[in-house]
Amino acid sequence: MDSEPRTPLEIHLVSAPDSPEFARFARALTRSSVVALDAEWKPVRRPQSAFPTVALLQLACRPAAAEEPAAVFLLDLSSVPLPSVWELLRDVLASPDVLKLGFRFKQDLIYLSSTFCAQGCDPGFDRVEPYIDIMGVHNILRQKQSGRKIAKVSKSLAAICEEILGYSLSKELQCSDWSQRPLTEEQKEYAARDALCLLEIFSVFQAKIINKGNCLNGDVVLHSDHMNLGLKEILKESETCSAIVRIKSFEALHIVRTTTAEFPHGIVTVDEASFRSSFRSTEPMNKALLLVVRRYGEKILLKESDRRPKASKKKGRKRSSLNSVSKEKRETFDEWEGPAPWDISTGGDGCPKFLCDVMVEGLAKHLRCVGIDAAIPHSKKPEPRELIAQAHKEKRVLLTRDAKLLKHEYLLHNQIYRVKSLLKNEQLLEVIEAFQLKISEDDLMSRCTKCNGRFIQKPLSTEEAVEAAKGFQRIPSCLFDKNLEFWQCMDCNQLYWEGTQYHNAVQKFIDVCKLNE
Template sequence: MVPTMDLEEIHKPLKVHYVSATDSPEFTHLRWALARSSIIGLDAEWKPCQSTQPSTFPTVSLLQLACRVNHGLDDPAESDGSPVFLLDLSSVPLPSIWEILSDVFSSPDILKLGFRFKQDLKYLSSTFQVQGCVKGFDRVEPYVDITNVYNTLQQNHMGRKVHKDMKSLATICKEILSISLSKELQCSDWSQRPLTEEQKAYAARDAHCLLQIFDVFKTKVVSKGKCLNGDSKVHLCASLGLKELLRNPERDNTILTIKLVEALDIIQGISASDYPHRIGVADEAVSSSLCAKIRPMEECLMRIVREYGEMILLKEADMKPKTSRKRGKKRSSVVVVNKTKCETFDEWGGPPPWDFEVGGDGCPKFLCDVMVEGLAKHLRCVGIDAAIPCSKKPEPRDLISQAQREKRVLLTRDAKLLRHEYLLKNQIYRVKSLLKNEQLVEVIETFRLQICEDQLMSRCTKCNGRFIQKPLTTEEAVEAAKGFQRIPNCLFDKNLEFWQCMDCGQLYWEGTQYHNAVQKFIDVCKLNE
């Protein structure tokens, strides 16, 4: 939950600007926002690579920049607050924007947020180098990783050290912001143009949520006084000169930063004719018009940077794709056999284990592994029995055993599962589509499933159970929900019908979401044709 933030603020529509040319109003707006932002969320998208050991890095097609524009600026009508810019790297000439991005990545006055952004930076640097920018990008600082923000929030909440699990961004958003961040389009082809509106919305949300998570973090840090305990130092040390501060390494870094900013202002105020021989550092700092416009970071933010900030630094070894460490080993015939197995199970041959010819009951049943759990929910929504593994991290043998025991077809996207020798024929199917809607259509067509409108929403999406056939009244639903589930008060006056899962007890009702879901699956399954 988010105790100190306005939920309406979190869920309001994003202001997204698609930048595809340097002479466009969107690009002008991007430069304007970058020069006035103290925090920027970074993310990148590229076409998924099919090879497990590519010889080159993927080409980044889209760079997302979510800007936290400072308020009270010179043109309030232009201010979006937190606009998101989608920079189309396949359309914009990369040499023309390299300097701008380089300034942003290295500016000490802009805090950069990311989610494991080092890999993105590798691919981004490689993409620019291929397009003639020899330097590419080698660093991002100051930088705060959202994974570390999440671990810190959990540690403060639980009062103990938290094990650093590799939490996904969707999981972090769910726990910190109480919002669901769909990752359905993550593996879509980002190199194709034009991008769909769904892709643009997905990309924008991925970057913008970094700002929202950091807002929660910043609010909690400020509330505990971690950013407000240094005011006295500012007043006590304000009269000290820059030379004295540099001599004493124990002085507060915030005061040193303030003094450096003051010194930089003085240097910028001196004309080239008055002082033609500027020192190299100062000259580099004011070389870019964008960098010169960026305002100094506020004290509270500087203290967060000091305590939690870090730097992404790419070494020479990071600029080359990693190759296999197994040297001198020749390919054996086993690999060829496994490849044959993959091709065998990649296409469905039938009959399925529920077929009457092989002793089945005629009811289609599937087992969806962790890679296609979203497909399991879609199958349940159209009335198909779709189970998920008994454990969160099942072994391949366990998956096969469960599928055989329950007479199910195992659905997966994991090619490694197809290589095990103990797999039985007609027991596993590799789903080719990436998006859940397309996966659903693929399974329906492959197994020739009969879907009718009466089947829609007839299974529990939570546990795969069946619903009680007779709808519950409001009074019966309230009684069934006691100590288990909360029914919103706004539903009591609408005379709705409720259903309850016979297995897990979950309650459902015919609200707006229900009708939208029914219409969605009517369209996906083409039931109205």
């Protein structure tokens, strides 16, 4: 069932320096005022002596010209000779005319720099400036919404995306092998979405913090009539004098750049000219974006210590008899033996119920999509005793990928199962097979993927759905004349409708679970 519609994707895979896509990519970087960055690499299971090799770099580009659409470029670093893109990327990462967006991008930059250094592009990359982290954007929006200073929180990109944009960002393919070629269409879309959502979140942020384009949290804005005056005349005005003299020295550069943007043939200082000459020709930021950068922009600088992989620290603690579970015993726990707590022979109700810990939280949504009761922990970072208590109380089987939890098997007899697969589709099939679950087409999309609740017995009309959604959820107006049926969760009141995404999801799980065979 559908949620909010998402921005259409324009994806360009760049895999050769002499390709049309490469030329389009290079041109886009010179015409973009905002570039969102993300990187993918083959996941590693334990600390390594060298950093992972970045296999794919995603760049979502927002052109300086507002009428041009954003585009996402997937730079295939396993195919493109790295020296052919090194200078281009280095210039973009440090260009004062391009705002870079990321989500905890420092680690990506470290791996990216290491990957290029290994191919002779020394010293790699050492800075990203100006830069805004989407985690910080989320906290600023929360603070502005509440109207008071609140504690900062750390959320996943998927959670931030759902909160700000109203749609769920799938992370199913995050741990796939990004070094394998060719990339699947699902991998391409996943990678592109990860970068594009950063642009979408920033657009929401930019719209909310600018008040009619004239002020930004009380900052002084130089209007076009100010541009016709010299600095001496501006300082004569009592309103702006005190504010102007408080501007930091590096912000003076922004004033010069704003002036030259208003008058392209204006005077440019020697320092400004030499500063720009080290970068490729790019279009300057508009005044609104320049104000955002001046107020919220930061930078990422890599130190020499960042370029060295940190050795793992192994503590030589004495292992208690409780913790020293033998390898043979762990392997036994990996296989389900039953009976399950819902088994009728043991007094259960016959309805399978699972508790998915934080390591397999995505599996919970997949189980809900096929009609299986799948809960998640009550708290975000539960202790083992909390998981055990919840599983016992609700008579659920605890699903996990954490081998350490297996030591509690003596407390969770026949109530714990270690999931071996990495991808959610494979995890779903593994659980269905291990517990011999019966899945039918009628069960698909019969639970709320948000909270695990059941839907109302009868669907709502469009008018009833609009009334039920007031002050709670926005229903796109494009659905009003489509005569759709709406369903509401009885627990969290979330509304769903049988649109295109619903039918695509049904078909997906028919294929995954092989219900048409």
